[in-house]
Amino acid sequence: GAGVSQSPSNKVTEKGKDVELRCDPISGHTALYWYRQSLGQGLEFLIYFQGNSAPDKSGLPSDRFSAERTGGSVSTLTIQRTQQEDSAVYLCASSLRVTGNSYNEQFFGPGTRLTVL
Amino acid sequence: DQQVKQNSPSLSVQEGRISILNCDYTNSMFDYFLWYKKYPAEGPTFLISISSIKDKNEDGRFTVFLNKSAKHLSLHIVPSQPGDSAVYFCAASALYTGANSKLTFGKGITLSVRP
Numbered sequence: 034g035a036g037v038s039q040s041p042s043n044k045v046t047e048k049g050k051d052v053e054l055r056c057d058p059i060s061g062h063t064a065l066y067w068y069r070q071s072l073g074q075g076l077e078f079l080i081y082f083q084g085n086s087a088p089d090k091s092g093l094p095s096d097r098f099s100a101e102r103t104g105g106s107v108s109t110l111t112i113q114r115t116q117q118e119d120s121a122v123y124l125c126a127s128s129l130r131v132t133g134n135s136y137n138e139q140f141f142g143p144g145t146r147l148t149v150l
Numbered sequence: 151d152q153q154v155k156q157n158s159p160s161l162s163v164q165e166g167r168i169s170i171l172n173c174d175y176t177n178s179m180f181d182y183f184l185w186y187k188k189y190p191a192e193g194p195t196f197l198i199s200i201s202s203i204k205d206k207n208e209d210g211r212f213t214v215f216l217n218k219s220a221k222h223l224s225l226h227i228v229p230s231q232p233g234d235s236a237v238y239f240c241a242a243s244a245l246y247t248g249a250n251s252k253l254t255f256g257k258g259i260t261l262s263v264r265p
Contacts, residue, residue, distance in 0.1 A: 068255075075154070139251075139253065142193050
């Protein structure tokens, strides 16, 4: 079956430009996460969506970052006025509905490598 | 402030021997711990997990040990195989205490298994 897909796989942009990164989660997964991995670092949580609940935006590093999830499926992460420190691999993950008493595995996509020149 | 620490960046072991990957955490709210494996150009894949009510979880060649008092966990792979060569990430969540499934990751350790 289809896993989590992300596009583009690679994106090179100039400082100051806006970029959009797309994530297609596994069908039926109501929870969706964005993480990023900067060079030499672990994965850093950015934002989390579950169903129609308000997203957890606590990991977004600045107001230049935003994300939306339309129709409870596809998600787009937007970075405005990109900076060189935004260069990283941006990973999306999805899982079944999160409950307070069980863990549902997060399945990761292959990531989008963003390079800001 | 790193809440999940993997202090060794790399580990090299001989095929057939045991690989021991270590991880330390600082946040006492963490109550669920996971190991992910990552190959180049792919997303991480879930390997094994343990909740804080246990001190050991085993799945085939993989065993995770949790020492809550020391805030330390380790992943044992035995016997190690060349196909195990990858980057291994330790991750933690305040799943039960915080009803929060977002994961906090360590920086990862690159395991190389020599034939």
